[in-house]
Amino acid sequence: MKPIRLKKGDTVGVIAPASPPKQEKLKRALPFLEEELGLKVKLGKYVDAPYGYLASKDKEKLEDLHAMFQDDEVKAIFCACGGFGTARIASSIDYDLVKNNPKIFWGYSDITFLHQAFYQQAGLTSFHGPMLSSDIGLESIHPLSKTYFQQLFEPTEIVYTEELSPLEVMNEGVATGELVGGNLTLLVSSLGTPFELQTKGKILFFEDIDEQPYKVDRMLNQLKMAGKFADAEGIVIGDFHNCVPDEGKASLTLEEVISQQVKDAGKPTMSGFQFGHCSPNIAIPHGAKAELNTYNKTLTIQPGVE
Template sequence: MVIRARKLKRGDTVGVVAPASPPKQESLGKALSFLEGLGLKVKLGSSLHKTYGYLAGTDEERVEDIHTMFRDPEIKAVFCACGGFGTGRIASKLDYELIAGNPKIFWGYSDITFLHTAIHQNTGLVTFHGPMLSSDVGLKEVHEKTKETFRQLFESKPVEFSPTLSPVEVIVEGKAGGPVTGGNLTLLVSTLGTEYEVDTRGKILFIEDLDEEPYKVDRMLNQLKMAGKFRDAEGIIIGDFKNCEPDKRKESLTLDQLFDEYIRKAGKPALKGFYIGHSSPSLAVPVGSYGKIDTSSKSFIVESGIKEKDEA
């Protein structure tokens, strides 16, 4: 069963948390002003100002922040300030009954991928793989399309990814449809063998990553392949792989060679080149909503991840 949170409207209160690493405070301040500019009131989680090594507080503190936001009837959406490290540590500590009983918009990406997978597969709630407040919206210069992608939280209409923004390439021709799942490649691989293992059966899988050398991308794609994740998927979307260039090993395969080896040979309709992930612009994807791939038009369209307020 798929659950959608109700759309936002001006005057709503939203919560901001740090489920992984602590955000840069200056960048966060700018991002909070952006949310307020959308007509939203902002409530801050206590973890935003805590540090525990590379984490924004202990596991228990970060979990309680999330629970507090979902428990509070005033809060209509929960935005993650940044990614970093540590969400896999708290997945088993979350109260999924609480989350399912209080469906709200949950937004973030990168390390938050683990929580998108865990929350959707355990509750049916559609979550949003979208640009981070501190590390994307809080930058000195923010692409207008990055800002515009937040509009999908206010309007219940399909999210369309077209080849007009970036050069989209066809890896495997065809059409495919299914619920959308995926996110950061490193985090998806980290779910394998756990009770939160990403399920790609009958789904559209999208992947992206940052600062991973090709030999590491090779290893991770191979692991997904051996786990049957490409075989089980209906279609595949390759997002941005920013700075995934050879460094330690100068003699290297290219990313295109790797995508040819793993994605093309999987034989599922596949497109490459959308601004999804650590890119500028960074476009949000509703995880759990139904998506369609059509390589003839190089399009990727996903049903809205929210519902109208007056729906049951």
């Protein structure tokens, strides 16, 4: 189920379902939505109501989330930042409300848990892309990170080639299926829950940040043992920013870890995609149909809006 495309002048909502956004950076990001994209912004009631390491209390996050899906005026929902906390509210979300009011939903990192939940429980295609306070609100933002917001205004097929970044083939082949995934840590945390990552017949993508290679090794091994690589049609590896060992600590390289854990699955696999905690951060529709072709080094993704 694809949401309806945006038009200039539409109202969009901003919520904080994870950690507290830095308000200065959030305010710096809003002109991008208003002036560059031509949208009107409606802030959630609890965007600035920090509760420890959470952006607000769980019931307040739910109130903001539900209010944005209920509000007919709001055509898209953007998450302020990631961090931690979305999984805490996943079991309490009204998924019938989401299903009956399909809207553009945008974010990444900790928002991965909501992408999985919306996709599985409501069939909603959402968007894995740069967020407001943690990306757009920085003093310097890569132009491509902004460019890929345009796919919200016009159904756009994304063809990712080496013109965007160098790509490395790990296993040859062609794979087709809906593109699912997100942040590796969050995908692993979904295992054993009602929102467990499902990869049967799908193309899996993942990325992460600030995790040492042994931790990446542990998480990939868990996905492998859970059958997620064997079930997948293909595997797309995004950015692993600052995933290096402590200085002086004996370690495998990140490349060795990923190769050892993923390659044996024998599925078409490529790495080097600028998805995740990187610059540029290329936004892609989660749940959209895609084709991974290692022979011409392309990932082609169908539009995420109608």
